[in-house]
Amino acid sequence: MTKLTKLTLTQAREGLAQGEFTSVELTEAYLKAMEEARPLNAYVLETPEIALEMAKESDKRIASGDTGHLEGIPLGIKDMFATEGVRTTACSKILENFVPQYESTVTSHLWRDGAVMLGKLNNDEFAMGSSNETSAFGPVVSPWQRDGDTTPIVPGGSSGGSAAAVAAFLCAGATGTDTGGSIRQPAAFTGTVGIKPTYGRCSRWGIVAFASSLDQAGPFARTVNDAAILLRSMAGYDPKDSTCVNRPVPDYEEAVGASIKGKKIGIPREYRMDGMADEIDTLWREGAKWLEEAGAEIVDISLPHTQYALPAYYIVAPAEASSNLARYDGVRYGARVPGKDVVEMYENTRAAGFGPEVRRRIMIGTYVLSAGYYDAYYLRAQKVRSLIKRDFDLAFAQGVDAVLTPATPSPAFGIGEKLKADPVEMYLNDVFTVTVNMAGLPGISVPAGLSADGLPLGLQLIGRPFEEETLFSLAEVIEEAAGRFPVEDLWWKS
Amino acid sequence: MSVDQATVRRVAHLARIAVREEELGHLQNELNAILDFVEQLADLDVSGVEPLTSVVPMELPMREDAVTDGNCPEKVLANAPDAEGGFFTVPKVVE
Numbered sequence: 001m002t003k004l005t006k007l008t009l010t011q012a013r014e015g016l017a018q019g020e021f022t023s024v025e026l027t028e029a030y031l032k033a034m035e036e037a038r039p040l041n042a043y044v045l046e047t048p049e050i051a052l053e054m055a056k057e058s059d060k061r062i063a064s065g066d067t068g069h070l071e072g073i074p075l076g077i078k079d080m081f082a083t084e085g086v087r088t089t090a091c092s093k094i095l096e097n098f099v100p101q102y103e104s105t106v107t108s109h110l111w112r113d114g115a116v117m118l119g120k121l122n123n124d125e126f127a128m129g130s131s132n133e134t135s136a137f138g139p140v141v142s143p144w145q146r147d148g149d150t151t152p153i154v155p156g157g158s159s160g161g162s163a164a165a166v167a168a169f170l171c172a173g174a175t176g177t178d179t180g181g182s183i184r185q186p187a188a189f190t191g192t193v194g195i196k197p198t199y200g201r202c203s204r205w206g207i208v209a210f211a212s213s214l215d216q217a218g219p220f221a222r223t224v225n226d227a228a229i230l231l232r233s234m235a236g237y238d239p240k241d242s243t244c245v246n247r248p249v250p251d252y253e254e255a256v257g258a259s260i261k262g263k264k265i266g267i268p269r270e271y272r273m274d275g276m277a278d279e280i281d282t283l284w285r286e287g288a289k290w291l292e293e294a295g296a297e298i299v300d301i302s303l304p305h306t307q308y309a310l311p312a313y314y315i316v317a318p319a320e321a322s323s324n325l326a327r328y329d330g331v332r333y334g335a336r337v338p339g340k341d342v343v344e345m346y347e348n349t350r351a352a353g354f355g356p357e358v359r360r361r362i363m364i365g366t367y368v369l370s371a372g373y374y375d376a377y378y379l380r381a382q383k384v385r386s387l388i389k390r391d392f393d394l395a396f397a398q399g400v401d402a403v404l405t406p407a408t409p410s411p412a413f414g415i416g417e418k419l420k421a422d423p424v425e426m427y428l429n430d431v432f433t434v435t436v437n438m439a440g441l442p443g444i445s446v447p448a449g450l451s452a453d454g455l456p457l458g459l460q461l462i463g464r465p466f467e468e469e470t471l472f473s474l475a476e477v478i479e480e481a482a483g484r485f486p487v488e489d490l491w492w493k494s
Numbered sequence: 495m496s497v498d499q500a501t502v503r504r505v506a507h508l509a510r511i512a513v514r515e516e517e518l519g520h521l522q523n524e525l526n527a528i529l530d531f532v533e534q535l536a537d538l539d540v541s542g543v544e545p546l547t548s549v550v551p552m553e554l555p556m557r558e559d560a561v562t563d564g565n566c567p568e569k570v571l572a573n574a575p576d577a578e579g580g581f582f583t584v585p586k587v588v589e
Contacts, residue, residue, distance in 0.1 A: 101569040200550045213549070242555055243548075311532040322509060329510075331582050333573035342585045343510065351512035359511055363521070364528055366509040367497065380535055382545035387538070389546060422527040440549025465550060 004029040005169040009226035016072045023072030027055040030074045042165040044137045046119040054116040071114030076171035079120040082206040090208040091135040092125045094334045094353025104206025105238045106217045113233045122161030125355045127210045130429040132160025134357040143168035143487045147454035152415045156186030163190040166220045174220040181433025183218045184445035188407035188458025191447040191485035193227045198465045199440035200245035203238030211320035214437040224476045228252035255469035256476045261295030266400040270306035280406045283449045287459045290481035303391040309435040315381035322365025389439040407458035411451040442468045446475040448482045496526045
């Protein structure tokens with residue numbers, strides 16, 4: 001049955017349509033793989049009964065010819081998406097028993113199109129982290145290991161469970177959320193494809209809120225085409241999210257394999273950072289060469305405010321988080337820890353329910369929004385954000401179709417390796433991805449090579465607003481040139 | 495700018511997070527590391543720059559002022575740690 005789990009989503013969909021196997025068979029194969037892979041801790045909740053029930057229904061629809069375009073495809077869902085009747089925790093202790101009474105818009109789109117839910121995937125607590133080590137369920141172990149070294153490696157974060165599950169063949173695809181790089185960085189760390197679409201492309205309704213002006217949902221997949229199929233389902237207008245944009249969703253699959261002849265690709269000089277590993281720089285140049293060979297025009301560009309994106313992010317995101325997370329008060333949902341009065345009850349509940357990274361970010365956010373500091377921090381950061389967006393607007397106005405950058409400044413690191421340093425050390429992981437959220441643009445991470453010690457490396461392409469199709473076309477060129485990077489050694493099975 | 499322990503205590507209270515006395519020093523160091531890092535924004539001249547309010551130019555959509563949801567008190571209370579008689583409960587707030 002291993003063979004079924006190794007199929008790409010595109011191949012699985014074809015096999016189901018041709019009657020080569022059933023959705024129940026495919027789902028059973030994944031459920032077995034999930035059971036064997038529990039040491040990776042990618043899933044925080046397996047839902048085999050729901051999965052098999054959905055698969056049976058799917059097989060009936062396939063038999064009757066009434067199919068959606070994800071018909072019978074088993075998926076994993078990041079635990080940030082509310083799933084009706086299925087525990088949803090954001091991997092926080094404060095929501096450990098939360099069972100949503102409603103379904104998120106994005107997941108409801110997936111089920112509308114016939115997909116099957118395998119379970120809920122691990123992530124950093126409230127999606128705050130870059131290594132999946134802040135989860136209340138403990139870290140996720142990457143299916144990747146360094147050559148000749150069994151040190152457990154992080155899958156990246158915050159969507160670490162999604163990235164690990166897709167790379168380890170524990171689902172055909174997965175959902176993620178990305179506030180500062182939480183889809184693209186783990187995709188790069190695990191040799192998978194991840195796209196954060198334009199802000200407003202996917203509805204945020206029913207996704208546990210972290211920083212509302214930055215959060216977007218997007219898919220993880222093993223190929224560019226698989227990611228295109230998933231995004232088509234996930235995207236789309238939703239009146240329940242007032243920032244969700246009412247414009248038609250293209251068939252992204254059609255863009256995969258389209259010619260990139262004449263596309264202008266910007267290489268921003270500010271992304272060539274001091275101390276960047278040679279192998280990252282080499283990969284970046286190679287990526288530009290592949291695109292050029294396929295007919296694109298490579299131009300040097302300047303995005304002068306790049307270095308200010310990460311510090312501005314660490315004001316804006318915690319500020320919004322401190323407001324969003326005010327709702328966890330021990331009254332309406334979640335655990336309650338008693339106190340002598342209502343304020344002490346709030347304080348005890350939140351101290352016990354939030355982990356250290358979440359507490360830290362709420363406190364930073366509270367501080368920068370507090371009386372006397374708002375102008376110096378939050379307002380200034382939002383002005384810097386205008387400058388960052390303007391940098392991209394100017395590049396696009398000069399005819400640049402997309403910007404090529406490394407996805408991360410380094411390959412994945414070992415579990416625990418970065419926890420002892422100060423928090424900023426961990427934040428630097430998102431230096432190349434965070435600009436994209438600050439400007440609301442689409443960004444895709446595509447595997448492009450391996451590091452000297454055998455870990456995956458990714459390249460990022462940043463597009464104009466709502467031009468995800470261009471990103472899929474360009475990413476496919478890189479995928480074709482670089483080849484794919486599947487995990488070869490399923491070491492956790494032994 | 496850096497914070498002292500009294501500020502850490504005040505911010506924790508504003509954020510409604512109980513902090514033990516022995517945690518203050520550690521928290522102070524972490525918060526100051528982050529504040530040091532964001533300090534570089536002060537180098538930038540932002541005069542005349544409008545703050546970003548929306549990344550996608552769009553008007554706030556309006557809908558008809560109508561009830562679209564409701565009549566589901568049991569769903570609303572389903573996850574409450576201590577619901578009673580169709581209400582959320584809190585410790586006594588008025589003497």
